[in-house]
Amino acid sequence: MKNVYLLRDAIISPIGFNTRENLLSLRQGISGLKLHKEPQQTPSEYTAGIIEDKLLNENFREIGDPDSYTKLEKMMILAVAGILSEKEALDLDQTGLIISSTKGNIDLLGYESGFDKKRVLLSELGKQIKEFFGFKLEPVIVSNACISGGLALSVAKRLMNAGKFQNAVVVAGDLVSEFVLSGFNSFQALSEGACKPFSKDRNGISLGEAAAGVLLSEKAAENKANVALVAEASANDANHISGPSRTGEGLFKSIQNAFRYSGVKPGQIDYLSAHGTATPYNDEMEAVAFNRCGLEKTPVNSLKGYYGHTLGASALIESIVCKHSLLNGELYQSLNFTASGVSKPLNIIQNYRNQNLEYALKTASGFGGSNLALILKKENNG
Structure with a gap:
């Protein structure tokens, strides 16, 4: 198969609202993991990386009405907005949209959120992102457990190689919801503190919420180094x-x-x-x-x-x-x-x-x- 290139990208997370901020935090060893105490959650105390609603809404107001979208939708829309450059305008009529999430808006279940109950569907998540930016092609939804974000890159590459489109926007996101917390807690898989990958004293995961987007293209950017899949x-x-x-x-x-x-x-x-x-x-x-x-x-x-x-x-x-x-x-x-x-x-x-x-x-x-x-x-x- 032909290579595809990872061009513009954006990461929305507790350690930054663009890729540059995230990389700076990584260089400095800054973590987004914090102890949270919320009696309505299970368990009542947990360590996780969570995006503050106030900060998210402040950033989102620059492009839209925060009250019209769920938290996850706002995160993912900001990620896509971060890679759509006015200087290098994309033909959105011919650009694929690949969306990755394991649970989507599952946090809407069981609550009076003010949103239509259909918003919990992954297809509706795709619809909101498509309509916000005006993509013409129907979004492709990828949801395959925790490989979903990487698998979305694979799916985009295969569709591009099949001639479906020359460019694709891949966006992924998930939340730390009560459903997710209670699920991992039932497995006794949550760490008591910040997780310690590959360490002798590791005892489980820390959950996090974030969104990311990347523009894939069959053509490399000119006059600069590129990274190909x-x-x-x-x-x-x-x-x-x-x-x-x-x-x-x-x-x-x-x-x-x-x-x-x-x-x-x-x-x-x-x-x-x-x-x-x-x-x-x-x-x-x-x-x-x-x-x-x-x-x-x-x-x-x-x-x-x-x-x-x-x-x-x-x-x-x-x-x-x-x-x-x-x-x-x-x-x-x-x-x-x-x-x-x-x-x-x-x-x-x-x-x-x-x-x-x-x-x-x-x-x-x-x-x-x-x-x-x-x-x-x-x-x-x-």
Whole structure:
């Protein structure tokens, strides 16, 4: 398949309302995770990365009426607005819109929100974004557990390769809702404090909410370095409704297929962006899969210590960070890492540093046995 290029992007999160602000926070080791005490939630105390409603509304007023949209819609619309440049106007009649979310507006269930009950549907979420900007083509909705954000990039690339459109806007987002909190709490999967991916003393995830958007194009931007999506592969090992394969089979197959499709070898990967949720089973599974693929010496980090697990947005946010790591030659600290708590060796990035980078591998895994691998490459066109 032909490569596609990651052009303009935007990240809306507790540590920044654009990509530049987010990258600055990553460089400085600033986390969006905070302790929250809300009696109506389950549990009553939890650590998470949550966007303040007041700040969100202040930013949204520049482009629309905050009262007309749900919190998630505002986050995702801001992400799309951040990548639509007046100087480089897109033909929205011919631009694809790919939307990723695991739960959408599920926070509207059970409450008198003032919004039509249909807004809880993922299709309605797509409709709101489409109509706000005036996209002509019907949005494609991607919802496949926690690989959704990365899978949306894969779906966009495949549709572009099939000739459906030359450009695509990919946007992803999810909230920290009572439904999500109670669900992970029922698994006893929530961390007591800020999560510690791959650490010996890790004890679960921290949740987060964020949105991100990226413009994909078949054409690279001229006279500058670009980052191309050169391969993507997914595999489902169907191990368990929530537990990953203990041998990392699905992730192993995803990575191996991405290598096979691209012709890239394990030794060429300069940076590995892991899923790294900080649950005992996920981190162990990833360590096994990475070692099976010959990636045990590759610098690796998890960004969950900054954002928490943002569900359907996580793999897209982390792919955008991968892009900028390649362009800027930066490796970000795997925040909150203490001492290794997995059975196989990994080269955890413990301090921010600069390094020449050409290839990055982004992986993601999710409930139901879903797994994904993306290979990104820096190309100089100037």
